[in-house]
Amino acid sequence: MVETCAMVGCFAENCDNYLTVDLEPEDFSGGSTSRSSRATEPRERVRVDVSRDMKRLRVFDGSSFEGPSPRSAKFKRRIARYFPGSATAADERLDAEARGVKEVREAPASIEVVEEPDEPPFAEAATNDEPDEKPNAAKTGDEVEPVPYSSLAALDEGMARIMKSNRKRSRDAQTLLKRAVKTKEIKFFNRIIKDFGNDKQMGFAEEAFRRIGDAGLSPTVYSYTNLLNACVRVGELDRARKVWDDMIAAGVDPNEVTYTVLVKGLAQDGLLAEAARTVRDMTAQSRAGVEGVAPNVRTFSTLLRNCVRHADPGVADECIAAMRDADVKPDVASFEYLLKARCAAMDAKGAWAVVDDMDREYLEVPPQAHAALATVSSLTGDVEKARSACEAARQAVKDNGAGTVEDDGAGELFGSRGGYGSDSDEPKAANEQVKGRKKDKRHSQQQQQQQQQEEASKSVQQFLKLRNSDALRQVEEVEKFLALGDDFVKEVAAVVNRGPESESSPVLIVEGAANVKKPLCFKEVFGNDLPVRLEVCSGHGDWVTERAQRDEGKANWLALEMRRNRIRMTWAKAVRRRLDNVALLCGMAHEMMGAHVPSGSLTEVYVNYPDPPEWVGSSQCLVDQAFLRDAHRSLKPGVGHLTLVTDDPNYAMRMCRELSKVLRLFKPTEHGGKPFKSGVPEGYGGSYFDEMWKNGRQNDRYYIRYKRV
Known part of the structure; x- marks a missing residue:
């Protein structure tokens, strides 16, 4: 069929x-x-x-x-x-x-x-402020059929390239599914489920799992674990819970890898307490004689990593204590996560105590940990330790020998890979073989394994380069801050030491949308009636703090970010710049905008480089119909603008399609009604990681600017 x-x-x-x-x-x-x-x-x-x-x-x-x-x-x-x-x-x-x-x-x-038609559907909409009712309008009366992907791809080489790549990935995936059914080997099914999950092809992973039964086989613990991992990698915790429940109902016992994947899913969704309980349950079962469920260092590191994301040093401390109780020795990564979690909480003393623990274990402190120490020490006013950490970070970069991204321009840092899922029709090694010449199968497999090992080693080296570059960037920022003088540093430290929750903090932080009685009053927040602009997905805060400093006395800024550690970073950067025209919202965009932003109060809404949906069926997509309607509500009629910037061609097409369905709410600003502009306008600004993508030859940029109708 x-x-x-x-x-x-x-x-x-x-x-x-x-x-x-x-x-x-x-x-x-x-x-x-x-x-x-x-x-x-x-x-x-x-x-x-x-x-x-x-x-x-x-x-x-x-x-x-x-x-x-x-x-x-x-x-x-x-x-x-x-x-x-x-x-x-x-x-x-x-x-x-x-x-x-x-x-x-x-x-x-x-x-x-x-x-x-030869003329794309968006061209008609660009000519009228209030387009007539379309014959294909949705029941709501303001939605129309989205612009076809083919029309968008015809306007941009990057979009056309990614569509070609997507088609090939899907053809390859279907070929693997057919082969799995023919071979009728459970190991083959487990392998392709794992590969689909790692490639974030959630739908294919689910289909491969379903076909295990069609082939007359029964899924094993590895089948369930790989499918669970596929769910977790794309952020589908509810699906992951269902896979877990199905596994238990089928009488398949989870192992330590299965538990670790579940811990990852819970922790990255912010359920740190539940994740910690799961780890403790693993330890208890292991002590009760259940084999194969004892937590390992990777299990604990998974929890610790998310303690950093959610800026929760308390759970991180509990995790380290649980590691020692389970006779699991913390490694460098474990200590680094603990250190960063304490830095996110501005606990400089606790962060330096982690360095002492690492020295006792004869573990080398990595460059990024030194950079984090330099940042928190400078913000809390310990100039001597901040300078010491800067020197240690530079020395650590030299010692690890990986170099930096800037050393070689990151030529292959983010380059495409050959083989499954790439644009090439065959792996590079296969292209170099003489046509028609038969190769020994074992020799070919050895060549392939050697190539994979070389690629893995290269990836590790490039990853270290990126980490080194990021560490040196932080060190340079700290040194510039310290160069402003001891008096300036002390004034900033006085604000930081009182904490972001202090009523005297010049930068307001609002967390969560629960129990909100009324939206914010911007005149009370900023003390003036200047225009208010919002950046959604503000990340580490580089772009919004730079813009806020540029707009001092001209405009106020809101920064909205869901990750708590990034909100703390942005707060620290705003305080370090002595800004008082910035306020921060921590939470999910849909909830925070609806709860805290008054209707018709914003002149600009910016969404810069949002995380793309993890897979095509994902419900976790920022720019959807609900977001567009909320942005329309928040913007001032006739003068408000919505600006979306991304480096992902797939997401750019999805954004344009969503906007094309609400022509009564927004209209494009590009000439001729074109839905996007290839490239970002000069002077728009960017972040450090934006520059890294450029160095890595990832030069696709899409600038999507629409005016509120």
Whole structure:
């Protein structure tokens, strides 16, 4: 059925192809009618969305790839085969006769292909402030069908490239699924589920797991663990819980890896207490004699890493104590996470105590840990220790020998990989082989393993380069801050030591949306009536603090970020710059905007480099219809603007499609109604990691600016 559907048409998300069918009376009654009577009877023309029936083909990752263009020869051949009465089929028959091919059989149905217009649908919307009601409008009256992916890809090389890559990934995935069913080996199924999960192809991972039963096999603990990991990697905790429950119901006992994956899912979702209880349960079961469930250093490091993300040094301390209680020796990563968690809480004394613990264990302090110590020491007023940490960070970079990204321009840092999931049709090693020459299978496998080891080693080196560069960047910022003089440092330290929760803090932090009685009053927050601008997904705060400093006396700024440690970083940077025109919101964008931002109060909303959806079926997508409606509500009518910037072509297309569905709310500002601009305007500003992506040859940038209607 799937293969048949594949021959018919294209996907609902990615291509808007329709067929217009002339239906005769017998089509409904099932009776027969003479040819002469049919000619005189009225025929009802029905517009049929062929792609709607193709959703079965999208079984795995909906928009991963799209069907052929309705103008392509492949599409015409498929229509001619399955709809031989169509106008396209007639053209194909003429071509077939010219090639000496047997004529396609006749059929009574009259079907024609309605191709997409040459003018993209967004061009019409750009000409009118209030477009007329569209025939394909949704029930709400202000949503229309989204602009096709093919129309967007035609405007940008990066988008066209990523669509081609997505199609190849999906073809490769389907090939692996077919091969797994034929081999009927559970190890092969487990491997491809693992690979799909690591590649964040959640739909394919679920389909591979389902086909284990179709092949007459039973899933093992490795099958469940790999599927659980696939769920966790894309942030689908509810799905992960269901996989866990199904595993227990099936009588399959989890092992330490399964537990570790569950801990990761809970911790990264902010459920640190539940994750810590799970780790303690692992220890208790192990002591009770259950084999294979004892937590290891990776289990604890998973929890510690998320303690940093959520700036929770208390749970981090408990985790270290639990490690020692379980006779698990903390490694360098464990101590580094603990140190950073304490730095996020501005606990300089506690952070330096971690260094003493590492010295007692004869462990080297990595450059980023020294940089974090330099930052927290400078902010809390300990100039001597801050300078000492800066020197130690520079020395640690020299000692590890990895160098920095700037040393070689990061040539291959973020380059594409050969093999499965890349643009290339074959791995690089295979391309270099002499055509037609047979190779020994064992020798080929050894070559492949050697290549993978070399790539892994190279990836580690490039990762160390990136960490070294980030450490040196932080050191340079600290040194610039210290150069402002001891008096300036002391004034900043006085604010920092009182803490961000202090009423005297010049930068307000608002956390969560629960129990909010009314939105913020910006005049009370900032003490003036200046225009207010908002950055969503403010990250480490580099862009918003730079803009706020530039706009002192001209505008006020809000920064919204869901990760607590990043909010603390932004607060520290704002205090270090002595800014009083910044306020911070910590939480999920949809909740925080609705609870704290008054209607019609903003002149600008910026979304800079948001995390793309982890997979095509993810519900965790920032720029969706709910967000656009909230942004429209928050912006001032007629003057408010929404600006979206991303380096991800897939996400850029998804944003444009979402905006094209709400033409009554926003209209594009680009000339001719173009939905986006390739590249970012000069002087827009960026972050450190934005520069890293450029050095890594990731130069795709999409600037999407719309005006509130």
